[in-house]
Amino acid sequence: DQKSKKLGVALVGLGRYSTNELAVALQATQSCYLAGVVSGTPEKRDFWADQYNLKPENIYDYDNFDRIADNKDIDIVYVVLPNSMHAEFVIRAAQAGKHVICEKPLGISSAECLQMINACKKHGVKLSVGYRLHFDPYHQYLMQLSDKVQYLEASNGYTLKDHSEWRMDKSLAGGGALMNIGIYCLQSACYVTGKTPISVTAQATKTRPDLFKDIEETLSFQLQFDRGVSTNFVTSHQLPMNRLMAISEGREYTLSPAFSYRGIGKKYAFEQYKELSQQAAQMDDFATVIRKNKVSSVSGEMGLRDLRIIEAIYEAADARKPISI
Ligand code: NDP
Known part of the structure; x- marks a missing residue:
């Protein structure tokens, strides 16, 4: 049977992303199945x-989840819970001997990310982050620009309307727009330049201070690299924005929208690629990582790096001065 050759995935947390995107993508994967x-x-x-x-025996709740260790059908645990729950479930999955995909952000602190990486190492399982855009052809095109990039800007925001959801609760979300979607801006900064930033400046603003009390609403930040590339990024839970622009060798490369599941570059693009399921490509890549015993291109270490950048951005916004990473 064809399924016996595919790797079995268990989704943890059946919210919107699992329901509307991952379950659908799992039907389109070559090497995985739900x-x-x-x-x-x-x-x-x-x-x-x-x-x-x-199968009834493949359905778990959060209490009996650890029994998944005995389930031969499950090769990969995919954690799709609110951000502050990622660490616990990644570590429990690793202890159960399962490979893990964790949604972004990997954790809500770099200390947590380190614990998750160590647990996966200790139990000999692979860890990757759900950074779907690494598998999108437009973003892959921009990765090739690498050290030729002279300027990079990105904005990613939307008007968060349901103020009762966990994304407004710091204890579950770990932060505001930066943790949720600003992470795509700093991700693009790293994969388009092929580098990790060395320092950061940041400015927080609120257009609706009545709604956003203990977490950021809108955050601008600039990442500095060890060579001359200027950057500027904005993320927001109030302002709708979705754009990425790089200048390389004097030529402009713009993607709008840039960070969506579908229709990347629909309004403005430098190339035309066939639509693909980013999530299916991401999960198939992880299956290859497992089968060939490779390190994921969207590894736990990358998730850790990004939390270090996020922590520096928050610190820079508070201190109103540049912070080294
Ligand atoms: P939802 O709020 O839609 O779903 C989260 C699910 O987690 C809930 O439905 C629930 O599932 C479970 N859950 C357990 N405890 C809680 C709790 N205390 N509060 C709320 N939910 C709880 O969130 P999303 O699906 O949008 O996001 C989940 C994760 O996926 C986040 O880390 C997010 O950053 C990430 N994400 C990534 C995207 C990407 O493009 N890569 C896009 C969207 C989200 P149940 O009822 O089954 O227990």
Whole structure:
């Protein structure tokens, strides 16, 4: 049977991203399939079991999740929970001997990321972050510009309307727009230049201080590299923005939208590529990483690097001065 050759994935947390994107992408993968789910909501467990024809023994809740260690059908645990829950479930998955994909941000602090990486090393499992844009052809094109990039700017924001959701709760989200979507801007800064920034400056602003109390709403930041490349980034939970622009050898490369699941560069693009499922490509790549015993190009170490950059950005915004990374 074809499924026996594919790696079984268990999605942990059946929210919007699991439901609307990952479950769909899992139907389009070459090397993976949806083998199980982990959910705290009984109705969802029933619905998913029925919808995806899952074996009853492959359905878990958050308490009995550790029993997944005995489940031969599950090769990969994919953590799709609110950010502050990532560390616990990545570590429990590693202890159960399962390879792990964790959604972005890897954790809510660099200390947490380090613990997650160490747990995966200790238990001999692979760890990767759900950085889907690494598998998008437009972003892959920009990666080739590398040390020829002279200027880079990106903006990623939307108007967060449901103020009761976990993204507004610092204890679950770890931060505001930067943790959620600004991470795509700093990701692009690293993969387009092929470098890690050495210092950062940042400025926080609020257009709706009544709504955004203990977490940032809009944050501008500039990353400095060890060579002459100027950068400027903005992220927001209030202002709709979705654009990436690089200047390389005097030529402009703009993607708008830049960070969406679909339709990248629809409004403005330098190339025309066929639409693909970023998430399917991402999961197939992880299957190859496991089978060939390679290090993921979107590794836990990359997730850690990004949390270090995020921590420096918050520090720079607070201190109103440049912070070294
Ligand atoms: P949702 O709020 O839609 O879903 C989160 C799910 O987590 C819930 O449905 C619930 O599932 C479970 N959960 C367990 N405890 C809690 C809690 N205390 N509060 C809320 N939910 C809880 O979030 P998203 O699906 O949008 O995001 C989940 C993760 O995926 C985040 O880390 C986010 O950053 C990431 N993400 C990544 C994207 C990407 O493009 N790579 C896009 C969107 C999100 P259940 O009922 O099954 O227990």
